Amino acid sequence: MEPAEAKLIRAGKKIRDALDDGNAAEELRAERNRLVETITMRNGRASRWRGLSLFPGWRGIFVGGGAAVAVGVAVLLWLQIPISFRIAGGALPGAGGVPGRTGDVVEADARASTALQFSEGSSIVLDKGSRLRVLSTESNGARVLIESGRADVAIAHRGTRKARWRFEAGPVAIAVTGTKFRVDWNPKDLTFGLELSEGSVIVSGDCLPGPRTVTGGGSLRLSCLPSGVARTVAAATPTAGEDEMEAEAIEGPARAAAPARRETKLAHVDGETWQALVAAGHYGDGLRAAERVGFARVCRTAAAVELLALADAARLSGRTARAVEALTVLRQRFPGSLHASTAAFALGRVAYERRGDYNEAARWFATYLDEQPSGPLMGDAVGRLMEARHRAGERAAARRDAERYLQRFPEGPYAGTARAIMFE
C-alpha cells in the first residue's frame, strides 16, 4: 500500500497545477501599478512633512530662542529645501499636471510634447517621443538625464543666488548656471547636439578632450562613437560639412568643421598608423598594423576610445580573440570609466554573437547594468540580457527581465521578444 505522504504529495501537485490560471501576468501587472501608486503617495506625504520639519526627526517642534531666531532658522532651512517639479502635457490629466518624482522616467507622447515646470521657475519641454529623468534635485537646481530625444531648457535666473543645474546625455555633461538651450541625444548612434539661445554652459565628457564653454548663439554637435567606426557604417568617406568627431564650439552662428583634425587627435604608437586604417574602415589592415607593432603593446599604450575601436575592428574582422583581448585590457587599465563599461557590453556581444556562450553574455550585460544603470546602452543591455538568459535556459530570470523591459520600454526594439518570452 502506498504511503499516505506519497499520495498527498501527488495530490498536492495536482492541486497546484489546477490553481495555475491564465490571469496571473495581467493581475500581477495591475497590482504592480497599484503598489507603486500607494508607495508614491506615502513617500510624497513623508517628504512634504520632512520639508516642513524644522529639526529632522523632531516633527516641527519649536525649541529655545526667541521668535526672531525661529524665523531665521525657518528661512535658512526653507532655502535648503530641494526644488520640486510638475509634469504636464500629453496623456497626463489636468492643466496643472502631476507632481514629478526624482528617478522616474518621463516620456513624452509620440504626438505631443511634455513640459516639466520647476518650483523656482525653470522649465524643460520634452519633445515628442523623447525621454528624460530628473535624477536629483537641490535647493538651487537639479541633475537631469536626457535618455533620448530632444528637450528645450530654460533655467531661471535667481537674483544673487546662483542656479546650479547639470544635464547629462550619454557620456556628455552640461553644467548650467542660467540659460536657454536645446539639447538632443541619440543613444543608438551616440550623437549629441546642443544649441544655445542665451547664457553659457560648460560641456564635458569622455568624447571631448576637455571641458568646452558654449555661449549664446553657439552650437555643438558630437559623435561619441569610437573613432572611425560610425563613419564607415554611415558613409564610405567623410564628406564636406560632415564631421564624425567634433564640431568646433564657437561663439556666434558660424560653425567650423575640421575633419583633418581627427588625424592629429589620434594617439600614435611609434609612428604606426593602425588608428588611421581602423578609422578609415580598413579593419583587417588596421588589425595587422597593430599586430606588427605588437598587439599587446598597443593594448598597453592606446587610449580607451582607441581600444574600443580596435576591438570593434577585430570583431568585425572575425578575430574574436583579439577583440576580447583589447576589451579585457581596456577594463583593466581604465576601471570605473564609461569606456570600461562599454567594453563590458561589447564583451557580452562577442560572447553572444561570436561564441554562442549565453551564460557569459548574460554575465557581461549584467555587469554593464551594474556599472552604468543609467548608461547610454542601458536599454540595449536590458534587452540583450533578457535574450541571453532566455537562450541560456534561465527562463524565470528571462521572464523577469522581459517584464522589466516592457515596463520601461513598451515600444522598444526588444518589446516583441519580451512579450514572446513572457507568454511562452
Next chain:
Amino acid sequence: MVTPLTFARGDENLIDALRSGHPGAAAAFYDQHAAAIRRTLQSVLGADAEIPDLLQEVFIRAIDRIGELQHLEQVRSWLTTIAVFTARAHIRRLARRKWLFLFSPDQTRQNHRDPTSSDALLALRETYRILDKIPANERMTFVLRFVEGMTLPEAAQACGVSLATFKRRLSRAEKRFLREVRERPLLEQWLEEGTRWSLQKQS
C-alpha cells in the same frame, strides 16, 4: 507617460534602496517576488477573489518592515512568512464572516471566484471546501508542505514555528484531509489519477 525608475542591480542593492526609499526599488522588489508570493497565497486560499488585495498587503507590510530583514539571502522566505500570516488572518476574517452570515446573510459575500465547468476547477473547489474545515494553523502546514512543495524545515520556518510543532500540526491536517477525501470517492479518484470527475455524479 511617467514610469518608475528601473532598478537593475542585485538583491543587496535593492534592499538598501528600499530602506532609503529609492523610487524604483518598490517596483523592482515586487517584480522579483510577486509571482511567487501570489502563488503561495493561492495555494493557501485557493481561487480567492481577495488575493490581489492580499498581495498588496504583503508587499506594503514587507516594505514597511524592511529594516527587520536580518539576512539578505532569506528575503524570499521572509516574504513567504509575511504572506502566510497575511493569509491566516484572512482565513480567520472569513470564519468570523460566516458567523455574521447566520444573523445577516445579506452582509456577507461569496469570496471564491465562481468555478467554470472545468472538472479541475470543480475538484479544486471541493478541495478547498475541505481545507476550509481544517483549523487555520493546520491548513497552513498542509498547503505549504503538499501544495507548495516546501521541505519540512522551510515550511516550519514560513509558519514561524518549531519543526516539532509543525510536524504535529501537519499530522493532524493530513488525517483530517484524508478522512474528508475518502468520503468523496470521485474527488479521491481525481486527486490520485486525474480522471474525469463531476459534481453530478458525486451527489
